[in-house]
Amino acid sequence: MIEIRSLRDLLRLFFIFRREFQWAVIVTVVVALLGAFLLPTKYESNARLLVKPGRDNTTLPIEASNRQALIAPSTQRDPIVDEEKMLTGRPIVRMVAERYFEEMANVQPQGFWKTLKAYISQGISAVMDGIRSILQVLGIVEEQTAVDRLAKKLEKSFSVGHEPGSAVIEISFTWGDPLIAQKVVDFWVEAFLEERTRALGRKSLYTFYEGEKQKVAEQITLLKEQLQGRLVNIDSINVTERLESLTTQINRLNDARIETRTELAGIRSFLTLAREQLKRQVPEVVTDREISLNPTQLDLKRQLNALNLERARLLRTFLADAPPVVQLEQNIRDIEALVARESERLERSQNRAPNSLVTSLNQQILDAELRERQLNGELQDHDRQLGQLREVRRQVLASEPQLTRMALELQAAEKSYALYTENLENARIDRELDRSQISNIALIEQATFNPSRVFPKSLLILFLAIPAGIAVGLLTLYLCYLLDQRIHDGARIEEAFGVPLWSSMQDLGTPAGPPNSGFIASIYRLYGQLPLEQVKEQGLVLALTSARRGEGVSFILGHLQALLVERGHQVRHDVDQPVQPGEIVLLDASALLSNQQAFINLRQADQIVLVVEAQQSTIPMVQSALATLTTAFKRVDGIILNRRRFEVPDRVLQVVGRWRGMS
Numbered sequence: 001m002i003e004i005r006s007l008r009d010l011l012r013l014f015f016i017f018r019r020e021f022q023w024a025v026i027v028t029v030v031v032a033l034l035g036a037f038l039l040p041t042k043y044e045s046n047a048r049l050l051v052k053p054g055r056d057n058t059t060l061p062i063e064a065s066n067r068q069a070l071i072a073p074s075t076q077r078d079p080i081v082d083e084e085k086m087l088t089g090r091p092i093v094r095m096v097a098e099r100y101f102e103e104m105a106n107v108q109p110q111g112f113w114k115t116l117k118a119y120i121s122q123g124i125s126a127v128m129d130g131i132r133s134i135l136q137v138l139g140i141v142e143e144q145t146a147v148d149r150l151a152k153k154l155e156k157s158f159s160v161g162h163e164p165g166s167a168v169i170e171i172s173f174t175w176g177d178p179l180i181a182q183k184v185v186d187f188w189v190e191a192f193l194e195e196r197t198r199a200l201g202r203k204s205l206y207t208f209y210e211g212e213k214q215k216v217a218e219q220i221t222l223l224k225e226q227l228q229g230r231l232v233n234i235d236s237i238n239v240t241e242r243l244e245s246l247t248t249q250i251n252r253l254n255d256a257r258i259e260t261r262t263e264l265a266g267i268r269s270f271l272t273l274a275r276e277q278l279k280r281q282v283p284e285v286v287t288d289r290e291i292s293l294n295p296t297q298l299d300l301k302r303q304l305n306a307l308n309l310e311r312a313r314l315l316r317t318f319l320a321d322a323p324p325v326v327q328l329e330q331n332i333r334d335i336e337a338l339v340a341r342e343s344e345r346l347e348r349s350q351n352r353a354p355n356s357l358v359t360s361l362n363q364q365i366l367d368a369e370l371r372e373r374q375l376n377g378e379l380q381d382h383d384r385q386l387g388q389l390r391e392v393r394r395q396v397l398a399s400e401p402q403l404t405r406m407a408l409e410l411q412a413a414e415k416s417y418a419l420y421t422e423n424l425e426n427a428r429i430d431r432e433l434d435r436s437q438i439s440n441i442a443l444i445e446q447a448t449f450n451p452s453r454v455f456p457k458s459l460l461i462l463f464l465a466i467p468a469g470i471a472v473g474l475l476t477l478y479l480c481y482l483l484d485q486r487i488h489d490g491a492r493i494e495e496a497f498g499v500p501l502w503s504s505m506q507d508l509g510t511p512a513g514p515p516n517s518g519f520i521a522s523i524y525r526l527y528g529q530l531p532l533e534q535v536k537e538q539g540l541v542l543a544l545t546s547a548r549r550g551e552g553v554s555f556i557l558g559h560l561q562a563l564l565v566e567r568g569h570q571v572r573h574d575v576d577q578p579v580q581p582g583e584i585v586l587l588d589a590s591a592l593l594s595n596q597q598a599f600i601n602l603r604q605a606d607q608i609v610l611v612v613e614a615q616q617s618t619i620p621m622v623q624s625a626l627a628t629l630t631t632a633f634k635r636v637d638g639i640i641l642n643r644r645r646f647e648v649p650d651r652v653l654q655v656v657g658r659w660r661g662m663s
Contacts, residue, residue: 043450045184047445526560609637
């Protein structure tokens with residue numbers, strides 16, 4: 001546990017883990033030197049292929065170009081990727097591996113280093129074969145042939161790619177010998193072109209289209225004969241036109257039948273009304289008659305006038321209620337009643353003739369009956385014709401699905417015939433191109449021979465060995481700083497353990513050496529932590545303890561006793577007698593975890609202080625000691641860090657000081 005706050009702390013960290021840093025630098029430099037001289041060398045051979053626009057990658061398949069299929073547009077598709085997939089396909093890799101075994105098995109390396117590396121490689125391969133055989137017997141791995149293993153190795157060393165927007169395929173192959181790498185690339189390109197020509201060859205395509213064309217032609221002839229026979233049966237050249245014609249005739253006859261029925265219903269209604277009206281008419285009518293006044297009524301009116309004159313004469317003589325007047329008025333009323341019963345005029349003579357309305361109605365009824373018979377005949381004729389037309393239409397409708405299917409099949413067959421005829425010519429052209437070994441792949445750069453190695457870069461490795469070693473050393477320092485659990489200084493003790501730091505005692509080096517000013521200051525700081533007021537009033541029992549032996553409890557007690565005596569305090573080391581005011585008892589309770597007597601001594605202490613040795617005590621050890629003390633006595637008053645060292649040499653500090661003074 002060390003806190004990094006300044007450059008001096010970084011220097012301390014370096015000198016604390018200087019050995020680890022040195023070993024990390026040495027190991028890194030040695031590994032780099034061994035790698036520069038012993039790593040297997042790799043050489044690279046390159047080649048380039050140009051993918052030219054052609055029928056192989058510009059024409060659409062039959063499904064897209066001829067069948068009008070719905071193809072989702074792909075603006076991101078790169079056809080060169082397909083060529084790369086074929087180039088790195090497993091069949092081609094296996095062909096190259098077999099060719100490698102045939103021609104490269106007897107090639108011997110040239111030169112001492114190459115021969116040595118070849119023998120080392122053979123030895124490693126023999127060991128790996130033995131391990132592989134054991135694993136195969138145990139069933140852990142599957143058995144593989146040498147060709148398959150070599151194919152995997154070749155595939156890992158082979159890379160292919162192209163720049164975006166470029167039609168040039170760049171091939172790269174890395175191997176331990178530049179000549180072998182060049183030959184492998186030659187094998188690879190040759191195998192790719194041969195396999196591609198064989199896979200994309202159209203030798204049977206022409207025969208396929210020719211046979212399909214003849215099959216479709218025979219199908220067209222058969223369909224036409226069947227369609228012609230069915231059209232003859234329905235007496236038409238087209239089933240749609242025949243159905244439309246029959247439907248038109250049926251609709252026209254239905255309209256005429258409806259009109260006839262409507263007219264017939266009107267005639268029948270007319271006949272019913274006419275017959276009822278005829279019954280209400282008289283057969284004869286009066287054409288001429290002579291009329292005169294009624295003589296009886298005239299005579300009665302003369303008598304009435306005479307009685308009215310007589311009543312007027314009597315009223316001049318009698319009163320209105322006189323009997324003669326009353327009798328006369330009764331006579332007048334009787335005469336008026338007789339006048340009222342008589343008609344005013346009398347028919348003296350008349351001439352009669354047949355009723356013309358009856359005659360007209362009879363004629364109209366006769367004409368309507370004749371029209372009714374005519375309409376009934378027309379209605380029967382319409383029904384008969386409709387039945388015949390509907391029967392014919394039913395027969396045509398029964399034949400319509402077969403006729404439509406045959407028409408569609410004939411249309412599809414004719415379209416297929418045209419398609420096969422067109423593709424037959426394309427297939428003939430492709431067959432001739434394949435026979436002439438014409439492809440849209442061109443080799444624009446042969447496999448190169450590069451004698452300069454691509455791995456390892458020995459000069460670069462040697463140049464970067466020391467910087468890499470320093471970087472690894474610094475990383476080692478950082479890892480050691482993270483993993484280190486030791487306590488180096490007291491800066492974070494109170495934060496980590498929750499117990500105050502009383503003092504940090506510097507390491508004096510040799511035991512016989514005189515204490516320096518820093519150590520004396522630490523003793524005085526420890527003295528300042530003591531409750532001097534309590535010492536004057538009732539005395540003090542101070543116990544110093546440690547987790548293990550040798551952490552300097554007795555050493556600190558000795559120097560503290562000397563300081564206390566010098567300051568005029570009474571000091572002793574036993575607690576057989578009670579503590580007196582002004583007296584300080586110092587108890588040694590070291591090796592807490594292995595000494596039970598230490599617990600007995602600590603029970604009588606007024607203050608308990610834990611002594612921790614710098615660079616030896618670890619955080620878990622101190623935590624365990626503090627937990628033990630807290631459990632036993634419920635308190636720990638402070639921690640003293642003993643033998644604290646400042647690892648940076650004085651000469652380094654002087655150099656840093658001069659450098660900082662110059663800056």
